[in-house]
Each structure stands twice: as C-alpha cells, then as structure tokens.
Amino acid sequence: MEQSFLAYLRGRCRSLPQVAVGIGDDAAVITPDSGALIACTDQIIDGVDFVSAEHALADAGYKAMAINLSDIAAMGAVARSALVTLALPKQKATQIAGQVYEGILEAAEEFQVAIAGGDLSTYDGPLSITITLLGHVPVGSAWLRSGAKEQDAVLVTGNVGGSILGRHLRPVPRVALAAELRELVEVHAAIDISDGLSLDLDRLCAASGVGIEFDTASIPIHDDAILLAEQTGRSPFEHAWSDGEDFELILTMSQADADLALQSSCGYELTQIGKTIGRTGLWKREGTKLVRLSPQGYMH
Amino acid sequence: MEQSFLAYLRGRCRSLPQVAVGIGDDAAVITPDSGALIACTDQIIDGVDFVSAEHALADAGYKAMAINLSDIAAMGAVARSALVTLALPKQKATQIAGQVYEGILEAAEEFQVAIAGGDLSTYDGPLSITITLLGHVPVGSAWLRSGAKEQDAVLVTGNVGGSILGRHLRPVPRVALAAELRELVEVHAAIDISDGLSLDLDRLCAASGVGIEFDTASIPIHDDAILLAEQTGRSPFEHAWSDGEDFELILTMSQADADLALQSSCGYELTQIGKTIGRTGLWKREGTKLVRLSPQGYMH
Known part of the structure; x- marks a missing residue:
C-alpha cells in the first residue's frame, strides 16, 4: 500500500x-x-x-x-x-x-x-x-520542569478531571494560551498534565527541588469529574487530583507575574492553585500546620 | 516501568x-x-x-x-x-x-x-x-532523489544482494563515505537501497525524470547473493537486482566527478553501474539496441 x-x-x-x-x-x-x-x-x-x-x-x-x-x-x-x-x-x-x-x-x-x-x-x-x-x-528560554523557584505562584490552565468521559480524545492543546503568556510574563517552569494533576506537579517540583503548598479548594474541577464521580463513588476532587490526560498546563511564575496573567485577557483560563515552598513534597495548610498530600495518577 | x-x-x-x-x-x-x-x-x-x-x-x-x-x-x-x-x-x-x-x-x-x-x-x-x-x-545542498541530470554517471556503494542472510541486521550506514564524497564532488542525486537496487534506482529516475542505461555486468554482486542463490535457485544477479535492505547508496554525478571519486581513497567502495539517459526507464544495451529492464524489489 x-x-x-x-x-x-x-x-x-x-x-x-x-x-x-x-x-x-x-x-x-x-x-x-x-x-x-x-x-x-x-x-x-x-x-x-x-x-x-x-x-x-x-x-x-x-x-x-x-x-x-x-x-x-x-x-x-x-x-x-x-x-x-x-x-x-x-x-x-x-x-x-x-x-x-x-x-x-x-x-x-x-x-x-x-x-x-x-x-x-x-x-x-x-x-x-x-x-x-x-x-x-528562543535560545535559553524553553519552559523546563526544573525552573520553578521558591515562592512562585503555581497556576493551572482550564479545568481538570474526568477526561476519560471523552475529552481525552479531543484535547485542546494550550498552544494559543502558551503563546499569550510568553508575551506577557516570565514563566519559570511548566509541564503538561498527562498522568494527573498531582503526579505531574510532583514531577515538576522534584525537577525544580521545591515543594508546593496547595490551596486545595481552588483546584478547578471539571464538570466531567463531577459526572464521573457519580459513577465511581470517588469524589470529584479525587478525580481532579489524579485523573490523567487533561493536557492542561501547570505553570509557575512570580506572584507579581501571576497577578498580571490572571488579570489579563487570558486570565479566565487560569487558576492559581498554590505556591512553591522550599520544603519538598505536596502540602496543604490546616490551621498552622502543613499536612502532606500524596501524588496520584497514571503510573506507566 | x-x-x-x-x-x-x-x-x-x-x-x-x-x-x-x-x-x-x-x-x-x-x-x-x-x-x-x-x-x-x-x-x-x-x-x-x-x-x-x-x-x-x-x-x-x-x-x-x-x-x-x-x-x-x-x-x-x-x-x-x-x-x-x-x-x-x-x-x-x-x-x-x-x-x-x-x-x-x-x-x-x-x-x-x-x-x-x-x-x-x-x-x-x-x-x-x-x-x-x-x-x-548546508541550505540548498541536500542530495535529493530528483536531482539527477542526463548523462550523469550512476554509482553504487559496496556490494548488493543477499542481505537477508544476516547483513540486514547490522548494515553499515554509508555515513563516512557520504561525508567524503561531499567534500570531493558534487552529487546530483542519491537514494539508499532499502527495497532493492533496481526498484530504488527506478524511484530515483522517476523523481528526476530520467532513465538509466545499465552496464549490468558491472553491478557489484555481494558474496551473500551468491550464497543465497545456491539456496533459492535464482541467480546471484537476480538477488543483487531485487533484494532489499542493502542500505548501500545509489549516487549520480557528472562523469568527470565520478572518475575523480573512483580514483580517490574511497574509490574502492564505489562502482559505476551505468549512466542516466533522457529516455525514462531502466535499460541495457544489446548491440545497437536498448532493451528494457523491469525494476524488482520489496513492495510494501
């Protein structure tokens, strides 16, 4: 043939x-x-x-x-x-x-x-x-996983979870958004979510030698994660936390740049979900304590 | 994993x-x-x-x-x-x-x-x-299949046929020879032999809008083609003509450049097997007549 x-x-x-x-x-x-x-x-x-x-x-x-x-x-x-x-x-x-x-x-x-x-x-x-x-x-300006700095804002594009319901076949690669952000701010580190929000973010953190303090309530949960949760008995949050093939981007940048990006024309496609900290691992604050979270996702 | x-x-x-x-x-x-x-x-x-x-x-x-x-x-x-x-x-x-x-x-x-x-x-x-x-x-100097000119010398590297006996697993890509020829002469067109000498040469000719008059006696038959012929009942020539996966190069260049290449230090790895002609197709001369030959090889 x-x-x-x-x-x-x-x-x-x-x-x-x-x-x-x-x-x-x-x-x-x-x-x-x-x-x-x-x-x-x-x-x-x-x-x-x-x-x-x-x-x-x-x-x-x-x-x-x-x-x-x-x-x-x-x-x-x-x-x-x-x-x-x-x-x-x-x-x-x-x-x-x-x-x-x-x-x-x-x-x-x-x-x-x-x-x-x-x-x-x-x-x-x-x-x-x-x-x-x-x-x-441009030479020297690729967004690497290893570029995150302490006290960076951590942002995610779109909404996550439940892509298995069909979205994973027609993902919207964040080409246009990446181009806009490139013009607007200095992105320190980036990764796309192929194996799960928490797992890919954990990889970015490991490559950069930082940790993250999550604002877990701010994680943008996709409607598909809510629908899927009705079938699986797991929570919508769990699906957003661990489902793969979202093909959204996780980005880190200075808080000032994050504020600029969030207020820009593409800001509605972005959500800040936490900030990087010197202590490695994934964490959320409960009162005055940091509680450790486990990364989950699709392991090859 | x-x-x-x-x-x-x-x-x-x-x-x-x-x-x-x-x-x-x-x-x-x-x-x-x-x-x-x-x-x-x-x-x-x-x-x-x-x-x-x-x-x-x-x-x-x-x-x-x-x-x-x-x-x-x-x-x-x-x-x-x-x-x-x-x-x-x-x-x-x-x-x-x-x-x-x-x-x-x-x-x-x-x-x-x-x-x-x-x-x-x-x-x-x-x-x-x-x-x-x-x-x-270098820009504009890639060796294309379409670059052969009328009256080009047609050369092949190494010996061909019978690679299925084992040579096809450890082919010697003609990287060093190509680099030497690049320094020495102006190659007009090239193709590597993956599907058979005659079939790949036919593709080069078709892309260039030329034909070839073969000196069939000069085709460098590999010892493996002779060995294989003893098993298959076909002739060593037939194997050299049509066997795939030799991963030798077919090259065309002016006759003057071909003479130079053949006399150079890499000349012993090269054989002239014919010259291009305006009439499309594969041909050999018998007396004063041109007799048409059929390309054969591995069709995907």
Whole structure:
C-alpha cells in the first residue's frame, strides 16, 4: 500500500514554507527557524490509549497530534512540522490509514503544522500512531520542569478531571494560551498534565527541588469529574487530583507575574492553585500546620 | 516501568553538546546547527523487519538506528540526535527495552548521535522500534532523489544482494563515505537501497525524470547473493537486482566527478553501474539496441 498511499498523502498535505522537501525523499528537509530546536515524540496504541471499536479513528489521529502539541506548548515553544509513523493492522490497512490521517490533517491545519514525512507498516497487531513534532523556541528560554523557584505562584490552565468521559480524545492543546503568556510574563517552569494533576506537579517540583503548598479548594474541577464521580463513588476532587490526560498546563511564575496573567485577557483560563515552598513534597495548610498530600495518577 | 527505566537511560546516555535538555522534560531542546534541518523516521517491527526469536534484540536496536542513519547519509547530511519510541510486549517489557537499547546506544556512540528523547509503551503486540533521526545539511545542498541530470554517471556503494542472510541486521550506514564524497564532488542525486537496487534506482529516475542505461555486468554482486542463490535457485544477479535492505547508496554525478571519486581513497567502495539517459526507464544495451529492464524489489 505504501507507494500509492504516499502519493495520495502528498496531494492532501498542504505545502507550508517550513518544509523545503517533504514526503517522498529519504528524509525531509526543513527550513530552520531561529532559536533552539524543540522535539518530542508520543505514541498512542489501540487498546491502550484509545479503543478503535468505540472511537472514530480520526479522533485517534487528532489525539496523537494534540498530545504532542501539548508537549510543545508546555515548553513555551511553537510547533512547525511533524513526522507521522503508523503501524497498521494488515486487514483494511489503507482504509484505517486514511481515517487516521483525517484527524491528523485536521489538527495540522488547525495548528499550522506541516506534515514533513513519516513511515507506514502493516503487521499483526493493533493500530499504533507515533508522531514526532518539531518546533522552536528562543535560545535559553524553553519552559523546563526544573525552573520553578521558591515562592512562585503555581497556576493551572482550564479545568481538570474526568477526561476519560471523552475529552481525552479531543484535547485542546494550550498552544494559543502558551503563546499569550510568553508575551506577557516570565514563566519559570511548566509541564503538561498527562498522568494527573498531582503526579505531574510532583514531577515538576522534584525537577525544580521545591515543594508546593496547595490551596486545595481552588483546584478547578471539571464538570466531567463531577459526572464521573457519580459513577465511581470517588469524589470529584479525587478525580481532579489524579485523573490523567487533561493536557492542561501547570505553570509557575512570580506572584507579581501571576497577578498580571490572571488579570489579563487570558486570565479566565487560569487558576492559581498554590505556591512553591522550599520544603519538598505536596502540602496543604490546616490551621498552622502543613499536612502532606500524596501524588496520584497514571503510573506507566 | 517508564519512570525507573527513564532514570536508568538518563544515566546511560552520554551528554553531547547538541542536546541542551534531553530525556526527562516534556520535549527535548536541541542546539541548532547551521544549515537546513534534516529529519527522517523509520519503524521496524518484530515479525516484519526482524525476528526476535532468531536475532539478538540488540541487533534489532542497532538496525533501527542504522537504517535511519542510512537515510540521513542518502541526503548527504550529518545526523546529530535521535528520538526513540518503543512499543513493548507486556511480558518482560523492561528486559526487552534494556536489550534493544544496548544496540541503539552502540550505534549512537559509533555515529556520535545523541539520544534526545522518546516514548515507551507496553501493549499486547510485538516489539516495535521507531526512531526519528535529526541532522543538518548546508541550505540548498541536500542530495535529493530528483536531482539527477542526463548523462550523469550512476554509482553504487559496496556490494548488493543477499542481505537477508544476516547483513540486514547490522548494515553499515554509508555515513563516512557520504561525508567524503561531499567534500570531493558534487552529487546530483542519491537514494539508499532499502527495497532493492533496481526498484530504488527506478524511484530515483522517476523523481528526476530520467532513465538509466545499465552496464549490468558491472553491478557489484555481494558474496551473500551468491550464497543465497545456491539456496533459492535464482541467480546471484537476480538477488543483487531485487533484494532489499542493502542500505548501500545509489549516487549520480557528472562523469568527470565520478572518475575523480573512483580514483580517490574511497574509490574502492564505489562502482559505476551505468549512466542516466533522457529516455525514462531502466535499460541495457544489446548491440545497437536498448532493451528494457523491469525494476524488482520489496513492495510494501
């Protein structure tokens, strides 16, 4: 199938100036952007990260792009081009590839990412989609997990929890919000929530050598977490605390910058959920005492 | 397994100057090289591209790196960093990942490529290794499939055919030879042999809008093609003509440059197998007539 499908793809992929040579040579030639190169890769597999019997394959394709876009946004970077690798079940391989690509091309168009190349295989196994996303950021200014400072404000975008009810297939990568914040404030550290708010925040804290004092009441609980709690018997808070695949961003910055961001035009998409402290770990204040909280989430 | 294995990997991966932020953040931060960015991705799967029951898993890891290095060499480019994605059978996932990485790290060390990041999943399926390789080339000077001109000399590196006897697991990507040729001559077009000499050369010709008049007697037949012919009943020539996974390079350049290359220190690794002609297709001369030849090889 490969040659004929590649010919079809070349027709479908819009040519964008960032790709000088795209699909069809031994490798892609990409016009360099200024700054450092940012690269990430994420793979999603039928039966693990989505269920093809229940979801449209275009949604799986969209998700594969969106979770990589979320990683790029979490670096404060701009995505420019993508390499797409599909491992396809032998039966109906071309049809499946076509449907997956509908979602990939939709996301590529929406976020102005060029499909620069990729690979296709058929095998005895479930559909697997691996996307490598390339982007750029001014040298020395990527948002790392390790950049948080003591007394930083800790903010989260959107609302969290219960994404398993369907949102996880069509996450909104926080590309636009990240770009706005980049202009407005100095973000010290960032991570995207793939495995759970508390677990990913714990990773950010560990990388930065700080802890966090939560204002747990302020955690923005998604309506889906409330709905899901009715089914699971767990509390909406527990779902917001530990559910994965929100693909929201956790950001730290000075309190002055946080106040500025919260008052800005994108402020309604941001919530301050605590501040960093010198003592490592996750904490909440009860009266005059700090009580330790356990990070929870999806462990690979 | 992911977190502990990533911690192990961070320890094993040498830090190279090209990667500012490697494994362990949302994305890698790569120090830009001058020139255009070159990017390719190739996936190999147990049961399709190797057989884990027969081969060492380290060889599969090495192969996944080498075939991507071959693609980068076929662009006349230099590889700098890699993103590695593994889909692992649930059983013994960590052990398998460790063994695969032995071969990946060996190739990375040998060719000075930094492992910048990647992804790991476990699932109900065969081992799959997807590597994205990033490199660079001076702007406007990548060796494309489409660059061949009429009356170019057509050269092939090494000897071809019979790689299935074992060579395909430990191919020697023509990285050093490509670098030498880049200094010495002006390569017009190049492709690496993944699906068969005649099939890949046909692709180069089609992309360039030329044909080739073969000197079929000069095609450098590998000893493995002779060995394999004894088993298959086909001729050594047929194996050299159509076997895949040689990962040698086909190159075109002016006849004067070809003569220079053939007389140079790397000349013994090169063979001229024909010249390009205006008439499209693959041809050989019999007396005063041109006889058409059929491209053959591995069709996906």
